[in-house]
Amino acid sequence: MTRKIAVAGASGRMGRMIIEAILADQNCCLSAALDRADSPFIGRDATDFAGQLSGVAIATSVPDAFAASDCLIDFTRPEATLAHLDAAVAAGKAIVIGTTGFDAAGKAKIAEAAKTIPVVFAPNMAVGVNAVFRLLDVAARILASGYDIEVIEAHHRHKVDAPSGTALRMGEVVAQALNRDLSECAVYGREGYTGERPEQQIGFATVRGGDIVGDHTVMFAGLGERIEITHKASSRMPYALGSLRAALFLDGRSPGLYDMQDVLGLR
Template sequence: MEYTMAVKIAVTGAAGRMGKTLIEAINLHPDAELTAAIEWSESPAVGVDSGELAGLGKNGISIVANINDVIDHFDVLIDFTAPAATVANSKVCSVNGKKMIIGTTGCSEDDKASIASAANQSAICMATNFSTGVNVCFKLLNDAAKILGDDYDVEIVEAHHRHKVDAPSGTALSMGEAVADGLQRNLKDVAVYGREGQVGARTEKEIGFATVRGGDVVGDHTVMFLADGERVEISHKASSRMSFGRGAVRAAVWIAAQDKGLFDMQDVLGLK
């Protein structure tokens, strides 16, 4: 299936920082059209014009409190909200034949299983980070780990704004997964999340994570491969949420042409 018209997109969490960015990104994409905007029922933004809220001027798309009120108005839902809401939305979309882009982080294994089940009925693209640059970093990290091997220690440092509720970031964890895959390790077995006190010498195969929270940092990630006499660093620094917004809309246009299944941004970019 190929789309010859603009893909109709709904944004949930439309009044949040990322929601506003997504609305702007849709407005900038030639093959995408915002046709619905959703918020939680108690949000003061319900009933407000979504374009005006995003600083773009009125677009005639008022924010609603229930996805079922606009279920016939869109092809793809973009969801960067919270795990419980995302899981519920995936069920609604799957039974109604709607595609979905999921950028929500902090999902449990049960949440992920529920989303994977929904993808048996409709196409879903789920990623911890929709930035094209970050996804190129995932590929580079996997390749670097394979080449550098066990002779290098691996440490991952990430920084985000003071409002971020999960740690380490989903992107940092995905970077760890990319490295662990390249080293043929199970991240769950070797990850170390922060160190304090007399922890002893570093073990040979561990992958360390350090988390920084403060200010308005959009997202900084650095992976260090450290050996005696040298250090290799692969970093990505985001100065605007628009990098995530552009990627999510790119993914939405791509997922609209898929039938069903669970995909990620690596699939969208052809990096697998």
């Protein structure tokens, strides 16, 4: 049975990539496309950018989008995503959330919604990145002593949150493997006279510039050697393909809060 997918932020870079992925997947169809009320693309066919006509116009009505769809894929901004989440709960429909930058209250609201609808919420939908999460867990356990840990990430100039959700998740994976509390051992940037590096510290460095899609490296720096685990994205397609896998995974699922580790069967 074809999964009917709605896409939020349909005229944006990520939204268009998701739509392209839907068009290429026989298991999915584009059922609705959403954008902000001030978007110049409202009323245009959602696949016009690809030289096709889908018959699905970019619109603003979230309830109508859910009425026509099985699941919404959302890579927008936290405030928009939380409004879409309310509509998903009201409609009893599934949602895939790739948006990052949520505060604690936003994450709590997502967890509460997942008690009544199925939700996939992940800091990164790319299959390769989720493989890296597993590798980091293994590496951290092996390199638990004598290695300093740094997380370095780079993204395009338009990204509004830092560090990225993926970088933070990498830090969480490493901290959990080492039985550390990331909120207590993380440092986000250094300047001036900092003194020697504390042994338990996990450092984060952020780069913003140009059109970098997303580079992430976790460095384990020891004496006489350095181990680096890196993922580099050259396009947004891996995120789009992963989000479609998540939407298909939610078909028939019970309410609950899932992530890509669940989608990929890595639990």
